[in-house]
Amino acid sequence: MRIQNAQRVSEAIQALSAGTSLDTLVDRLYDLTDGTLALDRATLHRIARGKTQVARAIDSPEECIRLYFALMILGCERELSVGSIVDEGHAVLAGFVGEPLASLIFRDLAATLPKLTDRNTLKEYLEEGLRVWLPK
Amino acid sequence: MATKVIAGRPRAESHTLRAEEERLRAHLEQRLRVRTRFAPLADVRALLVSPDREDRPKSLVVSSSASVAERIYLYVHVAAHIALGHHLPLVTIVEGAAGVTRFTDASQHREAEELARAIWWGQADKGGLLGAPALVQRSAMLRRLLAVGITRAALRSVLIGMRHAYYDLRIERALARSHLAAWLRDALCLTAVVYVAPQLSD
Numbered sequence: 580m581r582i583q584n585a586q587r588v589s590e591a592i593q594a595l596s597a598g599t600s601l602d603t604l605v606d607r608l609y610d611l612t613d614g615t616l617a618l619d620r621a622t623l624h625r626i627a628r629g630k631t632q633v634a635r636a637i638d639s640p641e642e643c644i645r646l647y648f649a650l651m652i653l654g655c656e657r658e659l660s661v662g663s664i665v666d667e668g669h670a671v672l673a674g675f676v677g678e679p680l681a682s683l684i685f686r687d688l689a690a691t692l693p694k695l696t697d698r699n700t701l702k703e704y705l706e707e708g709l710r711v712w713l714p715k
Numbered sequence: 716m717a718t719k720v721i722a723g724r725p726r727a728e729s730h731t732l733r734a735e736e737e738r739l740r741a742h743l744e745q746r747l748r749v750r751t752r753f754a755p756l757a758d759v760r761a762l763l764v765s766p767d768r769e770d771r772p773k774s775l776v777v778s779s780s781a782s783v784a785e786r787i788y789l790y791v792h793v794a795a796h797i798a799l800g801h802h803l804p805l806v807t808i809v810e811g812a813a814g815v816t817r818f819t820d821a822s823q824h825r826e827a828e829e830l831a832r833a834i835w836w837g838q839a840d841k842g843g844l845l846g847a848p849a850l851v852q853r854s855a856m857l858r859r860l861l862a863v864g865i866t867r868a869a870l871r872s873v874l875i876g877m878r879h880a881y882y883d884l885r886i887e888r889a890l891a892r893s894h895l896a897a898w899l900r901d902a903l904c905l906t907a908v909v910y911v912a913p914q915l916s917d
Contacts, residue, residue: 687805694812697757704807707764707774711805715771 580643580675582632588674589629591667595650597657601627604653611649615714617642641712643675644684648709655702664701665692729878731900732907735848736783739790742844747797748772751790753779760811761789765802773802778811788831788912794845795830796823828914835908835915847908848901857902861909862917871910874903 582588596604605623609616618626625631650671654664665688673681688708695701743749749763749772756762756778764774775793777786789810796808801823808823833839837852846852860866877899881887890896909915 684805687807691807691809694809695758700756700758700762703754703756703776704762704764707762707776708807710774711764711766711771 580633580639582626582675583677584670584674585626585632586629587670589627591670591674592627592650594663594667595654595657595659595671596627597654597659599653599657607653607656608646608649611652611709612645613713615642616645616649618646640676640680641714643672644712645709646675647672647684648705648712652702652705652709655698655705658698661692661695661698661701664698729900729903729907731848731904732783732787735904736786736790739787739845743775743790743794744772746844747794749775749793749797751775751777753777753781755779758812759809760785761793762810763793763796763802763808765804765806765808767804769804773797782911784907784911787908788915791834791845791915792827792831792912795827795834798830798834798839799823799826801827832915832917847905850898850901851905854902857905858917861906864913867906867910867913867916871903871906874899874906878903 592604599607601624602620604627605620608623616623622631647668651664651668654667659667668688669681669685672684675681676684691704692701695704740751743751752774754776756776760778760781762774762776764776766773775789777789781789792810793808796802801808830839835846835852836858837846851857857870860870881890881896881899887896
């Protein structure tokens, strides 16, 4: 898969990780996705630094969506504002899969968000969203 | 969706109520493929997350502060949403969000409330597996008493009082297997649920 906007994805990952070291970030992403992320550590580091547009190990939108949910959960854990989490999460997804597909996935969050005022509830929602996209 | 329940009242969580909650939760999982878990949700009562494909299980996250009676109501309400086909792929149904006024949400919520009421009283669910306990489900007397706030509260107090007396008088061994005791247990269970969710009453 070719990342459509590597620079914006990198900025979003850095915003969502809020100062966490890249290695800790990658560990947490593997934890959150139950080891189902096909990207190796080095590639994830390069994506986070905006050094590559190629994420060959990812060959399906599902993997990008899992990464999107996991990064937003990380944003919740780092106690970012709900607005930042949502904006940067959208940027990650759109950067990976392009705006049309990202908007489709994002539609539920956009509709649900006005009903969630609490960051912990948002995190629970995102964890459930991630679980839905984990392989059987 | 904006599910409203009466919270902050003393709980009357009998063994019957807890067993009923477990039975309904198992029914949701086995028949409707809804997996339930509990989490501290501060601003909503429950979230139903539907996956992209029908063959994958749906997830129901229920606020850990919800009482057992409230959980029972939420299960029946969620079952009504599913029966009405509101669980579209990748759509999340939020229960109990304050101040949500979207027309489609309000309309779907109203439909689900009506169907939940019919399910609860055994009018819309074959075999009545999702409804109120079978012994009291068709009781016109209970239904009438639960329809009005004052008689609902009075009935609950009377049934709790009878439960106290039942144990204080140490007659439970003699009556434990009687039809009367079973009826009273189920009546208290039904009353406890309608007490926290009066929308289940007429």
